[in-house]
Amino acid sequence: MGSTKHPKDESIPFGAALKKEFPFDPQFRNLNHGSFGAAPRAVLAKLREYRDRADAVPDIFLRYEYPRKLDESRAAIAELVNAPLDTVVFVPNATTGVNVVLRNLVWDADGKDEIISFSVIYGACGKTVDYAIDSGRGLVSRRSIEIEYPLEDDEIVDAFRRAVETSRSQGKRPKIAIYDTVVSQPGVRFPFEELTKLCRELGVLSLIDGAQGIGMLPLDLSALDPDFFVSNCHKWLHVPRACAFFYVPFRNQHLITSTLPTSHGYQSQGVSRPNPLPQDGTKPAFVNNFEFVGTLDNAPYLTVKDALAWRQNVLGGEQRIIEYLWTLAKEGGKKVADILGTHVLENKKGTLTNNAMVNIFLPIKTSPDTAAPSLASDGQIVIPLQDANKAVTWMLSKLMDEYKTFIPINGHAGRWYVRLSAQVYLDTEDFEWAGHVLKGLCDRVGKNEYTE
Template sequence: MSYENNTKLLNDPDFKVVYRDFEERLIEKIQKYTISNAKDLYPRLKTKHYLAHGSYGLCPDVLLNCYREWSLDIEADPAVFYYRVLYPYLIRSIRVLADFINTKPTNVFLVPNVEIGIASVLQNYSGRVCCFDLSYQAVVNQLEKFDLVKIPLPALGKEAILDTLREFLQNNTVKLGIFEHTTSPTGIVMPIKEIIEICKSFGVDTLIDGAHGIGMISLDFQELKPDYYTSNFHKWMSSPRGCAFLYVDPKHTVRPLISSWGYKLGPWNEFIWQGTNDYSAYLAIPLCIKLFKQLNYIERNNSLARWTGNILSRAWNTKTLTNDYASMVTLTLPKNLKADFDLHDALYDRGIQVPVFVFRNVRMMRVSIHVYNNKNDVVVLGRTVLELYGYPSDYPGYSALLEAKL
């Protein structure tokens, strides 16, 4: 292994993407799929109506097979693999990913998950940081060691969010703002480009928690221009788990949590080797992107989620939490006409997996839409909630669901 050679390869203008034999075979399989038969990619899925993709993702067999082939290749001769095979293919993954999100390979670092990406950035900061009061708790826990200010968001519309942030920064001095691109569990797509621009105008660095970013929202870092952005591949790109990336604006320097053989050889060399791990999920990135481009599902998923919000809010006589959502829509639940019970478990017993939670003292449900979901999943969910909550058969909501165009 030569870090000097690896760095040259990262910037080599003549670099070509080379696929191994097993990858070529898997690419042939990928080319047989469209949205119409995409559910066949997930033969292991046992839950009939799985509407919880946003929770942990779901990896299709073709990408699981890619992951396994790489893992098996390691065992053929670990010494050869780690010294001669691994690094060129890691560089291939980084270069393919960088092209996909429109940035330079030197701005992209592979990390196991978003929380590690965030922790890597935070170790360079001290002093006051800020986030919104609906930020993901696991991220907020990392911020407790700082002088943390939570910005209350009483209203969740785009202009209200931006006005609240602008007013806060006019009256407070902070070094770093940590903001979710899509909130969890509420599924709100934040006006992140405008948030970044406002922070820049006040000299505040931005770290974007894009756990639900890549694969749900088109990302173009030449346009977005955050200071830092980290996103999970296992969510909406459906990769094997343990695969995420950290984007860093070249004006910043970030080091990994572990100092290994690349120490003091520049950030990129410090990140690429983090001990004897199984890097197979990273190596599957090119096929993951191949599958994404084959199915081209962002607009389709977002459109179906919009339909979902409309039909369920009408059937339940409730409303969506916000109009700013993509592939996940959060709705208030209808009034329960029966004694209280665990709705999530009751739905699961009927073959439906979907998260139910309380947000600001209101019981809500977050419905995720991915390539294996269709309108029938949504109609079944809508009808089952009404039945479990005790609504009589002549309730108008049932008619709204029956009239839905499947």
Template sequence: MKSHFLLDPTITFLNHGSFGACPKPIFEEYLRFQLELETEPVYFIQKKQAAYLKIAKERLAKFIGCNANDFFFTPNPTFASNTIMRSLHLQEGDEILSTNHEYGAMDRTWNFYCKRSGATYIRQNISLPVVSKEQILEEFWSGYTAKTKIIFLNQISSATALIFPIKEICGKARELGLITIIDGAHVPGQIELNISELNPDFYTGTLHKWMLAPKGSSFLYVKKGFQEMLDPLIVGWGYESVNPGESQFLDYQEYQGTREISAFLCTPKVIDFLEENNWKTKAKACRDIVLNNYQRFCDLLGTEPLCPITEGFLAQMASIPIRTSDAVALKDLLFNKYKIEIPVMPLNGSYFLRYSISAYNSQADLEVLYKALQDIIATTDLIEL
């Protein structure tokens, strides 16, 4: 599969999880839309863009398991989450129940809005190692109080790569009358996603990570009962439109002035590429590589796995606990000397070396990493055993 991608062949690329990687056929489609836009910008934006967008949304709706009129494209989940938070109208004393495994940008965004509302963001501790789904559920719900109004958590943690039991959490939250907001940035294309089955109130995910879309392609799903309360993050022509469409929700959210949405319009090509290349089978092979190597790397670094080594907790990423005296220097050394692109993830005072396996990766890539770590252990003091 490497021949389909634009990645630098001199780099061992083990960081698909951060920003993905776009195959050549999809990138060519991206450029084709940009060229069509520039050939006749007015006609494209006023006459053709809406039809292209409709096709893209209908294809994505089938892929993620929801109605095409219940979501809109965003450049990233941070944009999506800010859109939600702006409309919640939190009061002093309200609590948002989350975990201490969330993406750092989301922690900061909640802190920003809580400072202005007087609400409290609860980063409930999910202890490591995780031993069972039941442990996660018990520890998470121990943070619930009468003041809890909102549940916010990632379905797959960026730092630890752990899969969280979202369906069970959303189910109990509904029973308690809580609003559920799910950050599924790492989900589409990595594990199966059916939003209707999960039944959250809000769900955001990316296409430019594991679905291989061009950068800046994500979405925000909003359950129908919450669509009218959602204010636009950017107010434009769609607000109180003189030519309203069939959905005020989409009028408000999709019309934001001139912006380049070629990444969104590539969605049909993205899904075609996945289907033509039998991506479900390839993803399973990637998960096998992840699982088969996890214990081996923990043994090398003298640490323990974060969870049971099964597909119930891990997919195409794994985070290896690592004791390092300088995480930044370690990451730089791996890149500059060994030509390995891999993150050293900080979380709650600990560090994790997170490898991602996509279809262009192979066991040989992890052998490169393994030998590099052996050399670093033997020749430096950056890794503490």
């Protein structure tokens, strides 16, 4: 990828030239930005400033200065996603937001409520659904929609409509649906806009897990109008870990009575307990509730406005960043697939790769009928099914120990694939390098090195 011009005609090259802005080990290539993100040195310096101020004058900062600075970051996020200021608060991560919603909802005593999700739900969120079922004393059940890629968006939307219709035909009540903006594994764009419209049409609450969202997708929450939305800022917005914004429109804030854990902002219906923290009577109870959730290091929340300023002033703004990420993921993924002799996971309309991650199939498959690695007629390496975990573990260890990188290797619909993340400090050379490294490791698997 070549350099592009800043709006002020200053040349700000994306790619290798930007790596110095991040505190990476010089030998490390961060090709898995989608898991833990990365913050630039400039934003990390602001993080240290906030922490130092908290240590210098703890009470003054935490009780009085922190809420004002938190409001500045809330305002910055609200403007970016086009949401009213007092519909946006912060939580540590997207999984926390999902937990907050499911632990606050009240299930009907008739036991007919259902939680609808998809088989590609993020693991921790899937387990949160499990917990809601297990702790619900029979008041709520689950309905999972099986997804096997590649699929067209309308097929997913149709499957959701059928699931709701089936639920109701069986005497159930589909109360809330959980779905992604971009699925984590495989890293593909999900039709969340269409699903949100359908949820409104069908009278189902929408809970969008946008863990892979802000910073790599354009978001307009006023237009989208979900019932609940949470997105990690530390993944794609260059904010230090751990930070996510949590959006709840005014119409639903009465449903979210407790933070996680419950803290000073909770207002019981039966007992009155004092709140020892300063209260701003101009803010909704929802905002006051999430302002202080125990004594935690919430300094990353304060850096959101700084990260957005850095992205605007140094990188040229959100549109330029997103365009680069999507283009790099698409072009880089194709180069990796060409090197491996495979293809990118994509559908006919090309919507799955409309994000900053790309999934490329490996030239490896497993078979229960083979006793040792062999080469199939289509050129694929075939290994014994029982060796799958051992081979993947071996490949990951070699990626880390020999090549100083990490690339997720997973399976979907019987195929092995890798997920690569595009980012402003990477370019197509990084993807080509990854392709050759993966090709070499696949060849070594074919030679049975993973059993040595």
